[in-house]
Amino acid sequence: MLVLLLLTEGESYGYELVTRLQADGLTDIAAGTVYPVLARLEREGHVSSRLVASSSGPARKYYRPTADGAAELATALRGWDHLSDTVRAVLDRAATPKEQ
């Protein structure tokens, strides 16, 4: 979900995406975690890619969400909202002292 969300904000190549995730607070996330996710998203048609020539090295493969990816993201966000609401409700109930 976060990978699709960040790619919606702006296309990225793999390593740049890792650094963006780390900058957003996922400091422990490694490239080895993100690359397989990108491979799956591309295989499932949720992201498309294009090669962009770079002056500081080889051509970089930039990823961006497809229409399917945008739909998948919307579904994932709804699911996350639902899960978040459920967890919040349970936590609030647990935090409220029971009436004697």
Add this chain to the structure above:
Amino acid sequence: MTPTATSLTDRARREWFLLRFSWHMQDFPQKQYRQIKRDLRRELTTAGADVGMRQAVTDLGHPWTLAEGYAAELGRRVPRWTTGIVAAALAVGLIIYLSLAYALGTNDTLEAMGGGTVTTYPFGAETIFTNTADEISLQTSPSPAGFAFVVGSALVAFILGSRLWRAFR
């Protein structure tokens, strides 16, 4: 401005990682694996230009863990052909080892009993052991039962080792 060339050391470091990675990806669907390897080589080269190849390789973690990550994202479990072949080879090797142990044991027993000739029928194969002052020999001939036992054992080991049933899911 021309792109920076990857140094020989960095290329060696990258290719060594990819070689180890490919060992753990042997059972991955080959078409997808080739694409993944191409992407990974490109990403390593790209990241290497950004942060240095040593760091880029370190960031990927152990090749086995990375391969497991790709396998998990595949969404289905795939047969492990290499493991199956190794298991079948070990099964055949074990049978050869046990056969040799049986032959040597029989020969030693024959010698301890004063020598002579004995005929046995392991798996239906007539086998003649001779241990005399002039001759120590073993004569045998292939039997269908013996052949079936070896092939059957290898087959069972291959099926279990490769998790063959995953190919039909």
